[in-house]
Amino acid sequence: MDWIVITGLLASGVRFAMPILFAALGETVGQRAGVLNVGLEGIMLVGAFLAVVVAMQTGTPWGGLAAAIAGGTAMGLLHGVFCVRLKVDQIVAGIALILLGLGLSGFGYRLVTAGGAPGQVPGFQRLNLGPLSDLPFLGPVLFSHPAPVYLGLACAVALAWGLSRTGIGLGIRAVGENPKAADAAGIDVDRVRMAACAFGGAMAGVGGAFLSTAQLAGFVENMVSGRGFIAIACVVFARWNPLGAVAVALAFGIAEAAQIRLQTLYPGVPYQAFVLLPYVLALVGLVSAARTVHLPSALARPYRKD
């Protein structure tokens, strides 16, 4: 393979990684706080849908991004109401979120498109960072992405620092590892967990928005196609570490970019063998991580004061 192919592969791999990365970062915080949300897929769908609709209304993708954050936060809070306040089974509540997101986004999409085909979506454009973007290899791979890519990477760094080095991060980890001790130390366990749920939802919403307004331009029903679940696998694979999540999400992004290119490169091989690569990678990730990993002790366990 020559340099042009590899450059293109890595450049689109970075962009393809972003929806998974955003969702995985949010889920990392949620799981560190002890709340498992298997409904990321549904939240991402709602985010993707809202982003497109509001971007078209406001004429700017940032408006769409804000709407996706609002919608994602609302769904994250809904998950929190059930898991944290009502203390029901987190997995079942998450499954309901999948259906809710699938339904809401599909319902809204069909309502919006009932009056005819939608127009052009004002998506995120690739930044031109002047001389940096013109660098050979590094320019396309690192310095010519849409702005949210850099926001995502900055988020990962901020979270890695915040979770391990700040009081808030300590509080989040404490309610996920030992809620009883956290409670005794004066931390309001349920409040921290609700906040983590809201953050997780907002980030999944951003992931959906990235998919529909930066990676692609437009919404189609069920367009997230498993990225919400891959994001959860990514959290586990990255051992609940935000910087690890960057690496793992990049692996998924590059795998996705590679499978598209491999399809044309090897027309003799059934293309389905390539389409399923990211999903197989997720399985491999789950298997290789699961044996060595120490998961947050109170994950998926509601906390009650005695």
Added chain:
Amino acid sequence: MDGRTLTPRRPEARLALVVLAAGVALLAGLIWLAGENALRALVALVQGGFLTPSGLADTVVRAIPLCLIGLGVACAFRAGVFNIGGDGQLLIGACAAVAVVPLLAGLPAPLALAGLMLAGMAGGAAWGLVAGVLKARFGANEIIATIMLNYIAVQVLSWLVRGPLQEPAGVFPRSARLPGELRLPVLIDGTRISAGLVVALVAVGVVWILLARSRWGYGVTLTGQNAEAARYGGVRPGWVAISVLAAGGALAGLAGTVEVAGLHGRLQEGFATGFGITAIAVALLARLNPLWVPVTAMGFAGLYVGSGTVARATAVPFPLVNVIEAVVILGFLALGVLRRRPALE
């Protein structure tokens, strides 16, 4: 008053009531957004799904695979294992069944049909087994694993109907029609209800007996209630996880076979989608009791068919059905909160 009354006397119960009301308001609001009257839409939905002969027949047709997959989900749930892989297991089961069709040529019809179903069950079970082994042997989360296997199964089907299992004409991505003797007969003239209904009801009985009367069923239920106690009792949790996922896969594979042999007559892409997640709701609302699974399967099937009627007759888009399913699951959880005994907390 005992703790089971619906009196909202604790904050949790109050919140649960608020959430229930919000769910109903959400549905009404969505229907209003689409320019319809919520009550009228509800009436049309119930009529379309349950009260017209053709609607009821369509509901039964959809309830058959839902019931079979729901039984498997209920078994797994009882052991504390989440099987969201019904869709993938269904597809692989159907592929396996169609793949053995040439081997069944010349056999007497009942034997051939039995062989077809066994192959379907084996295919589905194998797919469930993959998730089971990944969980038991490597500790991989079965929720993610079964969902990834769903996506992989879709690709396997897509390849098979363009490759080894494509119809001889080689034009469309679909398999050849099943020979007549491998089709499940229509049970009720004028409808599409096939003998698959009998298969589903027999499965209900078998699963009920296995769960209630067998050593295996005891181990499954015990593991779900108290894994530690089960371990002391000589039950191996890993083995239980593998067995419930394989059993669920076999039931889903059977559902796929019934869909092909009783309804579609051949394999094609996207011939059965969206059963897996609904089947979770089916099992949940049946309170994991196999005898209630056919009832809740009928309920969710009717919801699906009725939503289709509403979508055709009005401007209310079809995906409302998913929102309703979500509200039903969340409502079920909220009602569970209301039924909690304060003393147990």
